[in-house]
Every structure is written in structure tokens, then in C-alpha cells.
Amino acid sequence: MAEIDRWRVEELTGQQVERLTEKLPRSIAYAKTASRALAGGVSCAWHALDPATIYGVRGEGSHLWDLDGNDYVDLHCGYGVMVCGHANPKVVEAVRERVALGTHFAMPVEDAVVVAELLAERFGLPLWRFKNSGSEATMDACRVMRAATGRELVIKVEGSYHGSSDGLAFSYWVDVGQAGSRERPVAVPNTTGVPEVFGQALRIVPFNDLSAVERVLADEGDRVAGMILEPILMNCGVILPDPGYLAGLRDLLHRHGALLTFDEVKTGVTIAPGGATEWSGVTPDLVALAKAIGGGLPIGAVGGTEEAMRVLVDGTMEQEGTFNGNPLSMAAARAVLTDVLTPDAYRRLGELEPVLAGGVRGVIDRYGLPARVASVGCRGSVHFRAEPVRDFRDHVQVDAELAHLSWLFQLNRGVFQPAGDPWTFSVMHSEDDLRRSVEAFEAFATAVTG
């Protein structure tokens, strides 16, 4: 294993930051204009990047152009949304057709029904409702679990992000010093302004730890409505579930009359046609979707078993939203699910996986970097840690400086990746696109070990 020289990492980071800053004069200047009326010059906290926020101009296929005209291979894909590729002709056509017919009625339209049928087939869950974001989808999924069981507690995995609703805005990226023991973590709010009361309705457990869930259920199982988790953790890099973990969870929860929700906002229709549900062979009671299903339009969806969704069908639980199932998002989703993310497309994503994940893994091996690749289909990440990463507490021990430097190398060599989040490639990425990222990674490896 190569020894990493901290001074060298710091020196290289300085060089890369300088180089990047020189490439972004317009974005840097525009940030000041944008900040006049836009709080912080961005509309989402995660859009602000270090050392500079990059303003996008346009995207086409696998590429993205910023305000300075820099051309990137886009492995960010808008946090894993754009698996269909930017301005995919099928999506452009669907949007063009729908926009001329009206985009919003707050009344049901046929495309919503077709999209529900397509999702039912992919996820093996019969009944669906639509939302406008992943946050709204997970919020509704939790409410359904509570309404269906008449219980209040929800079990949540530490380090997992389920959107910004008050009921779930806890223990996503927290200071481990305040979060209790690894075995029995406490709920810590993700941001200020979230009352503790919401956290008191949660029980936090580590990922990949069945016994922690068993303990919660043994202690207060008759109060637990259900558990929500990302079946594959996707915001601590990519962390795969241990064999048997997901099936074990479902059995445990059902034994206590509680429900299981998969938050497939990130995995759904990206890693397989039926997301992690298909990939794992474990069908939960509820699935929350968003991101990739909309082809780049705001969307969310909740699917469930007939039993879980009964409260919606019989009207005992109101579930609403003015924009839910809005015709424009539905038209785009229909095109994505029917014409873009076809069986052939998944085959192709599968064929591309070894080019990127395998390529990066090869570099790690050749240079002896203290790092590991975790990858599934078009999503993957590098954990800068020699030992395997199995949960959030492992993840916080990754070498953050090295990760940041690697990200800077990618940017400076024309590859846009999310800082800290997994990469995503689309059906429009080529082998050459992915090799560009592998080459940038090799340049980084050469520099830090040289």
C-alpha cells in the first residue's frame, strides 16, 4: 500500500484549486450577481461548491457546459437523475408534445396511469401515487406506514438521506461525537430549525446491522410503524447491503406487524429496471421513487402493496399535492420508462460498468492506493479507505482530503462528478467518456504517489 504524503496532498490541492479557479472566471463573477436576489447565489445548499460554484449552461447527452464554456463529461448527472442523458431526443419530443396540450390541470391524466402500470411491473408493487420530489415521496411513505399501522415510530438508518421533510431530517451527515454509540445511535437533526420532537418519533440504527433493528423491535415493537432505508446506501459513497440483510429486515419487521419502505430515490430504475427491489429480490411494502424516473423533470412516486395502500384507496388517509401527477412530468416519465430505459439500455449500462469501475479499480491496484471501489450498474464510488466501508461510521473515516483532491483532478480534466456522492453515467455515455474519468483518476494517482 502506498504511503500518502499529507504535505504532497495539500500542495497538489492548492495547485488544482488554482487551476480550477482560472477556468471559472465567469461562474465566479456571476455568483456575485446571483447572490443579489438568490440566497447564497444558489437554490440548494449542495449547489455551492468548494472552491467555486459552477453555473451550468446546457447539457447534451453525456456532456455538460458551464458558463465559462468548459466542456465536461457529466458523471454527476444532476445527483443521479439524468440516466437518460441530457436533452435525450425521446424526452425532448415527449415534452414538446405535452407542452402544447397543457402541462397542469390538477386533474388525472392518462399518462399518470401508464406510468403507474410501468412502475408496477418494474417493482412488483401494484399501487402508486405521484409526488414532486424525493422529499415528498419519503414523507408520504412514512405517513402511509403510520396510518396503516396506527403506530408512530419509524426506524431509520444512520447516514442515510431521505429528503428534507421534518419527520426524516435526522442523522444524515452528523457529527459522530453527538450521535451516541455505534450500536445505539441517537437522532441528530440535519440542520437547525427542526424540533427535537420529530427526532423522538425515530429510532436510528446502523446500516448492515440486523441485530440493532431486532433490539429496537424487541424493546418497543408494538410502537414501530415501520422502517425506511436505502437498500443500497448512496450518500456515503455506495455501500452495498450484506447478503441476507434486506430479507432479514423484512422478516423481522413483519413479525412485529411493522412495514418496510425502500427509499429507491437513487437506486430506482438506475441500477436495474426494478431498482434495488429487483436487484435484491426483496420486495418491500412500500417504495419511494423520484430522480431518474422523471427524465429531468421534478417528480416523485410512492408504490405499495394493496394492504399498505389501503388507507389511500379507501380515503382514510388524505394524500395530496397540487402538482402531483402533473402532465408534463408524467409525459417525460412515460418516455423514459418506455423508450429510453429499455432492457437494451440496462444491458449497455452493465457493459459500461467495468470500463469505469474496473478502470478505477485497476488504477487503485496498480498504484497501491488506500481506496476501494463500490459499484452497481451505472452508480459507483471510490471509498478512500483501505478497509471496507459497511456503514456511516466507517464512511466518516475515509480520507476526505484525498477524496477532494481526486474530485478536483476530475474537474480539471473535464469530468464533472458530485463532490462526495456516487458517480452516475447515462445511456448516452460512451466508453471514451468513461475512460476520460479513469485517465483523470490515474493522473491523480500518479501525482499523489509520485
Next chain:
Amino acid sequence: MAVRATVDIDLEKVDRLIEEEEAKLEPKHRASLEYRKTAERHVAGGVASSWQDSPPHAIFIDRGERNRLWDLDGNEYVDYHLGYGAMVVGHAHPKIVEAIEKQARLGTHFAQPTKDLDVIGENLAERFRLPLWRFCNSGTEATLEAGRLMRANTGRDVLIKIEGSYHGHHDSLMFSVVPDPAKIGPREHPVTLPQAMGIPQAFADLVRVVPFNDLAEARRAFEENEGRVAGMIVEPAMMNCGVIMPQPGYLQGLKDLCHEFGAYLAFDEVKTGATIAYGGAVEVFGVVPDIVCLAKAIGGGTPCGAMGATEELYRPVLAGEHDIAGTFNGNPLTMAASRAALLEVLTPEAYEGFGAVDAKLKEGLSAVIEEHRLGAYVTGVGAKGSVIYSTTEVKEYRDSVGVDERITYLAWLFQQNRGVFKSPWTKQETWTLSVWHTESDAERYIDNFAGFAAAITG
């Protein structure tokens, strides 16, 4: 409001008329009724939102153009529903169509900021007199972030909300929206009632409910919870029980009260913003709150939301102490549609147009009410209006409780059977106008209303 003699409504007759009108409607909606069976196979209840399924049955929509709407059966309507007030730009407005088509070709989502943002931010800042903005994807998300921002800035937990107001369906505010009159408790201490199953009682304990238009009751809530109230959220004109206008001085009084107790005032302008005037309720009532929440109309028919606030409130966000996040926030497609809606369609002149149609409607409907001595009156402002079925002025939710919903349902059926699409559900009739609505559209509405009035009083 002048007190007039009014006729008593025979509710048995109303029931009979409802039966007749429902029988008339059914054959017009055969395709919708048939399609519902297909929809129910995989869409829970056959609709994407509970509010899309109102009595007598869900109506599936095919398309819309300007002020017109066509359902699956090919019925054509003048649309006064407008997607719960979102489509004041009208359906498929050429400027919006062009903006969306163009942006779709340039890419619709990067999760990175784009250049439309500051233009929209500046436009909203001008309209609502608040300097700083953030974007999200729905009114629900906007009020959620507003509540959180007030809590973050005060370090307090309690929010005060108005009985009978809807602020989206998240866990912090989904209370006492249409509360059951049997459970609402005394007016000076309304019970905070969850609007949906699946919301823990502990969440309700963070919300104090007060009646609209009553400063003394608002003061009581602050005094009883001294040091605990982060802020108050209010629809400056209530839009959930018909349109209920604020009494003179009420909104300014609330702002002063909030500040007196170290708390903030948020206007939920999801329904009033960019519809009742260029600068929404802020302009109409001349009170600038600490936060304004927007959605619906500002997106031109795409899922949108926005929060504008003072520099003081946004300070923790700028300092990086408080996160507002969302993958689709500021989504380029929504921003492109929003830019076109705000800068090219909903111009100051557009609001003059609303004024003319609004005046025509109010005049015509008032004349019908007068002629048939109906116990009702007309209210509203800009693109939003309402017939209130009451002989005394409705100032708060509890004033509407006695209204028999069969009357408004019958009014809805009369319009629906005669080519006017209106939003369902409310105990009071409401309408929204688009920039395409004409005085002859107003005439159709008035004629139908006259038929309804003659039928129930005759």
C-alpha cells in the same frame, strides 16, 4: 355589507336538483368513468392526489388550451379551476411553450445553478419587496422551509397557524385544514387536529391554532406560549373557505404582534402570489412580512415553489449554519417556464385584464343574487374570486361551518353541466381567471349561476 331579506333554501329541493344534475352529468363522462377502472388497477384510488377525485366522480383530462379544457369524453369547458389556481397564464401559453421547448433541448436538470435564477429572484424581489429567494418544487416544500427558517432563527419550536388554512401536507402544518366542527373545541383554544392519518400527536403539540381576523386571539396564543413561538404562518387572504379577506389592520397587527414577541410572520402566498396582483397580497394589503411562500402560478404550469425573506432570516443560510436543499430545487425547466410566466405573461398589464373580467363577474353574480334574494355575496380580488353562501360576512373558518355543502355542490354541478369547469370541494365557490379569460366567459359563468339561482329559489 348591507343586510337584505333572503329566501330560505329548501334543502329537499336541493337534493332533488342534485339528483337531476348528476343524472345529466353521468352520460357526459362515460369515458372518464370507464377509464377510472383502468386507472385503479395501478394508481391508488385511480388518481395521483386525493383532491383529484371529487364527487360525483373523477374526471380525466385530455388537454387544455388558453382558457379552455377538454376531458376524455371530449367535453369542452371554460376552465375556472385552472389546476387549483396554478394556470393564470392559461393552458399552453405560446410564451411558456416556447420557453419549455427551448430549455428541453438545452437540458432540463443539472442540480447546478443556471442563469435564469437571478432574473427570477430579482423579479420576485421587486414584486414582493423581499430581497432574498430560494426555490423548491411545491407549495408544501415552500411552507416547510419557511417554518424551519423561522424555527432556526429563533431557536423556538412552536408555530401558530390559522384555523381552516391549508399550508401543504408536511408534518409541521398539516393540521386543522378542514377540521371537523364536532372536534374543533372552543374558539379561544381551537384543538390542533391532524388533517390526515399517520401524523403523530406529538407533532400537533408544536402547532397552536387561532381564528383568522382576530388579533386578540392571536395575542392570547402568543401570551400563553411566551418564549416558545418561532413564528406565525398565515394566508393573507384565506383561500380555502372561499376567499376571506383580512380585516383592515389585521395583517399589520399580526406583524407587530409577531415582532413584539420576538417571532416572525410568514405569508403563505401560494394561492395569492402573482394572482391577486402583480405583487400578490403584499401589494394589495401593503404589508411586507418576514417571509413569503410562493408556488402554483409562478411556475407557469410546472412544479415549482419559492421562499422569499429578509436578509435577517436568510442569515443562517448564507452563513452555512442552516441547509435548504433539494435535488430539483431551481430545476432549469421550471425556471425557464417561471421566467416566461413572470416576465412575459404576468406583466402589470395582465393584472388590469383580470380586473375587467373580475368586475364583470362580480357585477353579474351580485345582480343574480339580488334578483333571487339568495343568502350569498361575492368577494375576491384580481384573478381570484368567490361566492360566499352566507348572509353575514364570513371572517373566519367557523363562520363557514354552518353552510350546507349541498348548495355549493349543486352550484358546481350546474356549471359542470353547462361547460364551466370549477374547482370542487370547498363549502364556498371559488374561481381563478387566466389571462385568456374574456367577458363573454364571465357571461357564461353568470348565466349558469342565474340558472342555478332560479332553480333553488323557484
